[in-house]
Amino acid sequence: MKIGILFGAKSFEHEISVVSAIALKKVLKCEIVYLFCDYERNFYLIPTDKINAKKFSSGKYKKETRLHVDKGGFYKKGLFGNTLIECDVVLNLIHGGDGEDGKIASILEFFGIPFIGPRVEASVMSFNKLLTKLYAKEMGVKTLEYQAVSKNRRDTLTIKPPFIVKPSRLGSSIGIKIVKDLSELDYALDVAFEFDDTVIVEPFIAGVKEYNLAGCKADDFIFSIVEEPIKEEFLDFDKKYLDFSRTKRLNEASLDEKSVLKLQDSFKKLYEPMFAGALIRCDFFIIDNEVYLNEINPIPGSMANYLFLDFNSAIEMLCKNLPSSVNIPMSYRYINSIQSAKGK
């Protein structure tokens, strides 16, 4: 099997995507084709044996082959027309904007390119923290209470500190601040509103335990181990960045079987059918024996490879179970019937 890893793009998490892509080279056993999208949304073919972080930061990637996307895949131009870059499936590894907001999913779907990753609706649902909460509730999974605050209605906030302020639409802890005292509120809101018009405010629960569970559905559900991430108050961008290059398993949670099953049950409720075709990581809290969803990572850092006992099999199984698009037969029956009524 040959996998095309699509990474980079116009995103605050561009660098994280680069690191994530390089990390996968160490763990994927199949052949890899690297499809890079730069900040200007130009595509390049990066030779697998030449990939390293400096190639991108130095701008040297620009010397590699330019690609464009069209029906069926990515193409390079040649003297005698375009040549398809062969791969069996594209893995959408663009974290944050473009990759997780539905744009890349749409392009891959529109051009009929088989891919691993959330579809457009799943992307939009998980990219926006407010929508994630509404969705989780509808699926029967609890989330922390919250308040959504819009830029021009700052005064509507009624939750008491300590609380956590998050831009509604960014991942990787960008723009997130903990407010322990109301004197810190203005600055926290200023920062968050730099990134989004809507901000989510949630109670900050000191010492709450977080549990990360990754998985996908092939014939049946494939789950990772449950990890209890080691963290300070929360992971800031620098630490998450390092986290995204991980290839080693760490800190399995010491949970009883019943709790693990509870987490898996919540995961299933969230996954199906919305996230078909994606390998996602759900970050949960357990509070007073109840499972709460914190967030859904529809494209986890380095695909959360370090959480799986057999990551390669999981990816292979998923590739064989990608959702098919709806068949829409060509039809002009109304136009034809009007034409024939007109005697044309």
Place this chain on the structure above:
Amino acid sequence: MKIGILFGAKSFEHEISVVSAIALKKVLKCEIVYLFCDYERNFYLIPTDKINAKKFSSGKYKKETRLHVDKGGFYKKGLFGNTLIECDVVLNLIHGGDGEDGKIASILEFFGIPFIGPRVEASVMSFNKLLTKLYAKEMGVKTLEYQAVSKNRRDTLTIKPPFIVKPSRLGSSIGIKIVKDLSELDYALDVAFEFDDTVIVEPFIAGVKEYNLAGCKADDFIFSIVEEPIKEEFLDFDKKYLDFSRTKRLNEASLDEKSVLKLQDSFKKLYEPMFAGALIRCDFFIIDNEVYLNEINPIPGSMANYLFLDFNSAIEMLCKNLPSSVNIPMSYRYINSIQSAKGK
């Protein structure tokens, strides 16, 4: 001003889009460039003076110039490279799948093509009737009570007839049935599940009045008149099809000023900031003096031109107030700092 009307595509409402596009020729005063997407998602440039419905149903459009989409717009191939098809703004007039589900919005956003139409998140929210309900509630606008039923959980339905059964994700009344007696339920569900895995069931309220209000936000909100659509129980696909070719104003609702303001107020709550850049039509009910959202049409048939006193000005004003994309500065500061720590 030159507007590129993008229509057709792989959608159950492909024909409706064709009719809608042709109708706009009669009402738009600016120059039009017709950008057609066929059922196979190939793009064609259709000369404005040669457009008619038969061109598409007969397949003769295939003789016109092929286009492809790339950064900045639609291009035709030539001996000496690609030529951009000039237009100031693209109007997304693809009804249903592709156009309203976020795919086209994503492609236009990704390639930096200015356009009138819902952005990807707005598309996903309004395309799925369940998400629309969750969103409306969050924005403080009521919707009818409902139950969402998934394909493998038909037995969970508890609402009593008469009710209306709708596939969660299609517009234009496709797959919608009224169930007056439980004996009709199985058939109605079979039909709806042909189109979607999730079905929305809502009480059917005989004689409820529907009010349609279209609008957009430029400097300020521009509203259409309120129409009370003439209808039988509900418009089926055939009648909606004819409806989409409308260019004449019909049946202004006889509502007092207070009620009109109530509808406009609900429209504003739903529109901003989600639908920035789009001209949408909201279909409301008024029951016991309370406004309920029925559905949001993010790309109404022939852009609901017949509802506006001055449709051309509305479009022109909207073109001048399209949302700009977020600026994301190129940054490799983490990779650079790691490289420099390594002494590279």
